[in-house]
């Protein structure tokens with residue numbers, strides 16, 4: 001084992017904080033997570049994680065990564081009733097950018113994903129972390145890190161209880177609202193350069209009870225697209241309830257009542273799913289959430305960075321939530337943290353920030369292409385985004401009826417295999433051939449002489 005120290009402190013005990021603590025517990029004598037929010041003993045929504053009341057998809061890659069950090073997690077989730085998802089048409093209805101994929105029974109390989117509610121997943125991770133002997137979770141807000149200017153390093157944390165905690169390493173998993181850029185500036189460092197995309201997303205969600213037997217799918221996704229700025233996601237959770245989220249992109253508001261959601265479902269999902277939603281009974285109140293901007297704080301670009309602190313999770317990058325990637329990306333960062341702690345050399349932050357940037361780049365870029373080219377988002381757009389977006393639209397069009405292309409996309413969308421959505425030349429050729437075939441068939445149909453139509 002590489003580096004070690006006496007005490008590591010983590011700001012925030014959400015998904016990223018729990019993943020970080022799990023890794024740190026193998027390298028430090030003590031690990032303390034400081035969380036300002038009340039942490040429920042049972043799976044339950046939390047005030048500081050308002051997104052937990054909306055559809056939260058754990059990607060297949062995220063499930064595998066979390067299982068590697070927390071062995072036995074997936075079996076425990078299944079035992080608790082968490083539905084298993086395979087990429088079969090009877091399990092998932094998946095609409096991306098206006099194309100419905102995975103409808104063919106010819107998908108060759110299956111991959112498995114899991115559909116825990118967000119509160120359930122966080123609770124499963126929390127109870128595992130709490131059970132680690134050298135980890136504590138303390139209910140306290142962090143006001144700021146302590147910084148030793150002479151050593152140019154963070155030495156611990158000040159808490160809103162008035163206490164101070166010394167630490168060899170602080171990991172900032174405070175989420176999108178991280179104050180690290182401000183603290184860096186106060187300590188005489190540059191703020192990280194930021195990439196941002198104004199996606200203007202609004203969420204409106206209900207928990208539903210759907211009468212048994214009406215829906216066999218476990219996951220329903222109808223993403224927004226050029227002609228339709230509204231989308232819908234629906235997941236079946238471990239207790240048999242359904243989370244129905246409707247959303248709008250580019251500042252278009254989704255319906256704010258159940259009747260409106262039913263009308264939207266009529267338009268954008270197959271009739272049997274829309275009919276099931278109409279027969280559902282909403283439980284509790286509607287939950288609303290706004291997500292204006294995706295943001296990547298590019299710490300790896302900084303020449304100078306203080307020792308003793310690391311940004312992690314949404315504090316580094318928060319992605320368009322309708323693509324369902326944030327938790328999986330946090331689980332990948334846990335792997336980067338482990339490898340950085342094991343690596344020789346003493347610039348932990350540089351090693352970690354570089355590795356995190358490497359996995360962020362392809363996912364961030366594909367999201368930015370989709371949002372800026374297809375979802376009317378605004379932000380800096382290199383010239384090549386538009387042609388890549390148009391080509392990808394062609395690809396998805398072909399993937400509707402070509403299971404090989406569909407499977408390639410679904411595996412990458414789930415962040416399996418590779419984080420890069422760059423098809424090989426063979427797949428590009430297959431796309432062109434497929435779409436040319438469709439085009440020619442369409443032309444032939446249009447050219448059928450009237451006498452032949454009447455004769456047949």
Ligand SMILES: Cc1cc2nc3c(=O)[nH]c(=O)nc-3n(C[C@H](O)[C@H](O)[C@H](O)COP(=O)(O)OP(=O)(O)OC[C@H]3O[C@@H](n4cnc5c(N)ncnc54)[C@H](O)[C@@H]3O)c2cc1C
Nearest residue numbers: 012014016036048051056057142175313314321324326327
């Ligand atoms: C609407 C929405 C939908 C989403 N859907 C998905 C999805 O389908 N799939 C997916 O993978 N991801 C999704 N995400 C992203 C996902 O929620 C995050 O990536 C994930 O929660 C990891 O975030 P985090 O742990 O870094 O931060 P957060 O979950 O934001 O947690 C930050 C924690 O830090 C604590 N904290 C903050 N400041 C302090 C402080 N000063 N002192 C002490 N504690 C502090 C907070 O109380 C909180 O507990 C969605 C996000 C949104 C907004």
